[in-house]
Amino acid sequence: MNLALLFDEDFVAPNRVVLRGRRLEHMRSVLGATQGDQLPVGRVNGLMGWGEVVTLTASEAELLVTLDQPPPSPLPFTLILAMPRPKMFRRVLQTSATLGVKDIWLINSYKVEKSFWQTPWLSDDNLRENLTLGLEQAKDTAMPKVHIRKLFKPFVEDELPALLQGKVALVAHPGTATPCPTHLNKPTALCIGPEGGFTPYEVGKLEEAxxxxxxxxxxxxxxETAVxxxxxxLFDACL
Amino acid sequence: MNLALLFDEDFVAPNRVVLRGRRLEHMRSVLGATQGDQLPVGRVNGLMGWGEVVTLTASEAELLVTLDQPPPSPLPFTLILAMPRPKMFRRVLQTSATLGVKDIWLINSYKVEKSFWQTPWLSDDNLRENLTLGLEQAKDTAMPKVHIRKLFKPFVEDELPALLQGKVALVAHPGTATPCPTHLNKPTALCIGPEGGFTPYEVGKLEEAxxxxxxxxxxxxxxETAVxxxxxxLFDACL
Incomplete structure (x- = not known):
């Protein structure tokens, strides 16, 4: 946690927050924070700055916050991902958030096991928690949006063409002839398949789109390595 | 496992191997292999090719192997890494092997916790196992070399200057003025610090070297994301 991400419900006044739970625990046991310390903080989808520890007890910390710096630039990137297996999914979420990916689409594919969609990591709370961990690692505040599409064909036929408007559109497909471009640094959408890859039918549909x-x-x-x-x-100038 | 890596002790004849344990389990339960199937295999530090399943029982599989393809090119890269915490270390090892890193130096740093050096993941068997998993993921056979240096100063003063000869030498140091170069595609050594970074003294010593x-x-x-x-x-043309 290189920054504590603050949510609306943490604010008890316009410049005061009260933290409990994970963030308090981290402040006490990892950072060894004490009264008067200045800690890096940021408001979700807002500015970053510092929080001065006003009170610190075993159950809560109160911070006086000054927010005046913009977060790092988002990547001009839409990540379209066949739903990974749960333990990988959690790391991919965190890593994507850390890297500045703001638009994540989770889609179905023939080789996505049905059970992957049952994972508790897909709940709103768990998505927010893992994206928060990724943002706090990076020192960023802009919360990525995650879209869940459990049917491949309606997504690819009805939504994908509009989503690709104005973007370079790629599908990572091992064995194809064209290498992935380098240093594009412009709006790009990229599809990544499941373990074992998209089927030829699916690649055909993505190409049609x-x-x-x-x-x-x-x-x-x-x-988790490919991302x-x-x-x-793709974005050597944007990192 | 996109390829089964074969070791000398697996060979019962020049073109026959017997597999047990993890690789057998994977063949049976994940690949659903049966007699006559052709599976991708490679000999450690040697060629890749195919193994035809000759016999397959609950306790062992015998394969007739044909090895005639070279593995992918290694990266011209020396990775010098402050020893990460154990759970990260294991993933970094696998990922590095998957990416084609062949020369890994684990070094000490002020912010490396002493306990990190006690991890069982540093044993010869566990290093080989995790590097094998990374190679099998990538479809590669060239086993990376891992060097363990538990003292920072003797390594940096006595070994590092020679190690850097003929290479672009970099240390990843957040907050410095120069951005990391892109698409070098030539021999490079890169130092990555621990969580919290190298100390100013350590950066100074690395710069002196x-x-x-x-x-x-x-x-x-x-x-695990930085690697x-x-x-x-650095190596967009080599992947």
Whole structure:
């Protein structure tokens, strides 16, 4: 936690917050904070700055906050991801938030196991918690939006073409002929398949919607590795 | 496991292997392999190819192997890493192996907790196991070398200057003025600090040894995210 992310419900006055739970625990046991300390904070979808510890007890901390710095720029990036298996999903969420991805679409695919959609990590609270951990790692405040689409065909036919308007549109597809472009640094949408990849039918549908198939070289990466590799490759000037 | 990595002790004849344990379990329960199937295999530090399942029982599988393809190119990269906390270390090892990193130096730093060096993940068997998992993910056979240096000063003063000969030498240091270069695609050594970063003294010693301090932008990345981001940024033509 390189920054404590503050939510509306933390504010007891326009410049005062009361923290409990995980953030309090971190302040006490990891940071060893004491009264008078200045800690980095940021308001969700708002400015960043400092919180001065006014009171600190075992059950709560009160901070006087000054928020005057903008968060880092968001990436001009739409990540469209076949729903990963739960333990990977949680890390991919955190990593995506840390990297500055703000628009995440979770879609179905033939090789997504039905059970993946049952994971508690997809609840609103758990999504927010994991995205918060990613933002707090990065020192960012802009909460990513996560869209859940459990049916492949309606998403690809009815929503995807509009979503791709004005963007470079790619699908990562091992074995295809074209390498993934580098340092694009402009609005891009990228589809990443499940373990084992999209089926040829699915790649065909994504191409029909406007995506170009690209590969990342001979190595097969797990999705949690592919996301930072692709973000870094596409947006070297934006990180 | 996109490829089964074969070790000398698996060979019962020049073109026959017997597999048990994890690889057998994977063949049976994940791949659903049966007699006659052709599975991707590779010999550690050797060629890749196919293994035909000759016999398959609950306790062992015998494969007839044909090895005739070279593994993907290694990255011209030396990764010098302050020892991460154990649960991260394991993922960093696997990810580094998957990305094609072949030379990994684990070093000490003021902010490396002493307990990190006690982790069982540093045993020869566990290092090999996790690097194997990373290679099997990538479809690669060239086993990375891991060097353990528990004393910072002797490493930096006595070994590092020679290690950096003929390489671009960098230390990732948030807050410094120079951004990390992109698409170098030539021999590079990169030092990554612990959570909280190298101390100013340590950065000074690394710079004395020939490293240039570079930053990765305003976001603070966990080491498991920084490694793929940096590899992708430095070696876009090599992946």
């Amino acid at each position: 406007g995506c170009q198939s690209v590969h990342l070289g001979p190595r097969i990466l797990r999705v 930072p590799v692709l973000v870094s490759r | 020939g490293c240039q301090s570079v930053h990765l932008g305003p976001r603070i990345l966990r080491v 793929p981001v940096l590899v992708s940024r």
